[in-house]
Amino acid sequence: MSSQIILNKISTLRKNKVPGQVIIQMTDHCNALCPQCGMRKTAQFDRTxxxxxxxxKIIDKAVENGVEAMSFTGGEPLLFLKDLVELIxxxxxxxxxxxRTGTNGFLLRSGTSQDEFDTxxxxxxxxxxxxxxxxxxISVDSADSATHEEMRGFKGLIQGIEKALPLFHEAGLxxxxNLGINRKLGGSYTENCYKPEDEQDQDYYQEFLIQYRKGIEKFYTFVINMGFTTVNMCYPMSVQNSESDLYSVYTATSRDNIVNFSNNERRKLYEALLDIIPQYRSKIRIFTPLSSLYALKRQYEGKSALNYPCRGGVDFFFIDSKDGQTYPCGFRGNESFGNYEDMDMDTIDRKAFCTKCDWECFRDPSVLFGPALEGLNDPVGLFRRHANESRFFELWRKDIAYYEACDLFDGRKAPNYAKLSQY
Ligand code: SF4
Ligand code: SF4
Structure with a gap:
């Protein structure tokens, strides 16, 4: 990174800002059947x-606002590939x-003639x-091919993605x-772990931890064997069962048990990820930061006083396809900011406070920028936090070094396995 870029970043952080992010839901049309999502094709609502x-216009305004990261999400963005390419x-x-953008993989599925697939x-x-x-x-829901294809409602997805990956790599992409964490992620290991009758049943949680460790290992091994070089995990969303005032405009959520985890289960889930990720960091680039997992685990242990709150509604925003309006995120649907193009960023309350959900798109970068932001704006606060949470900072330093080794997850570069081997 050049010294000018570093100086620009410091100047942004000094203003109590982190580099901005806007997620644009370009559509809620979808052709998949995912039980974990309210936009599956069988859901009845007017598509937009x-x-x-x-x-x-949103893009122009975002540039004016200094936004650095933008996602085009859905629904299924590749249903409108031509428009998507134009917008990117x-x-x-x-x-x-x-x-960034992504797909459920429908255009990559195999099962037709070789010529048709190739074209x-x-x-x-x-x-x-x-x-x-x-x-x-590219989404993959499970380490078991048949389970993934049944969940998505497409045959030939896994084989098709395996065949497509080398073509993407040759083209420099x-x-x-992307895994949305669900109870079937580890195939037979995880699918039978369901909430216990008694929330205090410690034997259940011990078994849950063991099975999810195995399931996560199985998932990482599976996607490495498929030919992926990078992996991300979306943490389960709590909107539907929380006592909080969240209202989801981004309906990539569901009441289905498959994505509903109790708070105690989440605690164990994040513990399992903390245990397994270090074993795979040298084999595949793993977005998921250990410091963020640690902070979430602490939150579900009731010890979140020292966590960094989410920058949703402060530096990060979500644009909904239904009404084109701007929200702090996809889950604070009661707090519309109106049209993004008309927003005056100087009037935004810059005090981050929210930890109401586990949406990784906003939670992970909030945690990763947290210490630098605090160090430049409130060094005493950082010192106090460090004194009380040294484990968090140990993990955070490792994350930063790992992100560097992963070229900040530049998806236009092949992984440097020599660098990754140090992790
Ligand atoms: S998770 Fe994605 S692919 Fe599946 S139904 Fe929802 S929008 Fe469609
Ligand atoms: S934690 Fe972030 S993403 Fe979740 S509800 Fe709060 S602002 Fe939204």
Whole structure:
């Protein structure tokens, strides 16, 4: 990183700001059947798609606001591949540095003739590789192929993705596999662990921890064998069963048991991830920061006083496809900021406070920027926090070094396994 870039980052942090992020839900149309999501194709509601010119206005305003990261999400963005490519190109030309999008993989599935597969996949690979997209994620829900394909409602997904990955790599795009944590992630290991009748049943949680450790290992091994070089995990959302006032505008949630975990289960889930991730960091680039997992685990142990709150509604925003309005995130749907293009960022309350959900898109970067932000704006607070939570800072330093070794997860670069081998 050049010294000028570092100075710019410090100057941003000094203003009590972290580099901005905007997630644009370009559509809620979807063709998949995922039980974990309210946008599955069988869900009954009026589907929407944001107007392209509206999105371009949002992009222009985001650049003016110094936003560095932008995601185009769905629904299924690749249902509108041509528009998506146009918008990514527009955002890149406008100056957005970190552009992300993803797919459920329907355009990559196998099962038809080789010629048809080649033509279809080549079109996707060439279209996306020609844009400045930095990170392209492909969802995989389970370490068991049949389970994943049943959940998504497409046959031939896993085999098709395996065949497509080398083509992406040849074109200079290294897709990330994205797992929305669910009870079937580890196949037979995890699918039978369901909430105990008695919340205090310690034997259940011990078994849960053992099974999820095995399940997570199985998942990482599975996606490495598929040919992925990067992996991310979305933590389970608590919107639907929480006592809080959250109202989800981003309906990538469900009441289905498959994604509902009790607070005690979450504690064990994050513990399992903390145990397993270090064993796989040298084999595949893993986005999930240990410091964030540790903070979430502490939160579910009732010890969150020293956690860094989420920057949703402060530096990070969500644009909903239904009404084109801006929200602090996809889950504080009662707090519309109106049109992003009309927002005056100087009037935003810059005090972050929220820890109401585990949405990794906003929670992870909030934790990662937390110490630097605090160090520059409240060094005494940082010193106090460090004195009380030295384990968190130990993990945070490791995360920063690991992120550096992963080229900040640049999806346009092959992994450097020599660097990763130190982890
Ligand atoms: S998780 Fe994604 S692919 Fe599945 S139904 Fe929801 S929007 Fe569609
Ligand atoms: S923690 Fe972040 S993403 Fe979750 S509800 Fe609060 S602001 Fe939204």
């Amino acid at each position: 798609k944001l107007d392209k010119d509206k999105i371009k 190109n527009y955002a890149g030309a406008a100056g957005i540095k970190y552009i 279809r996949v080549k079109r996707v690979v060439e279209s996306l590789a020609s844009t400045p997209v930095r990170n392209f994620w 290294y897709p990330s596999v």
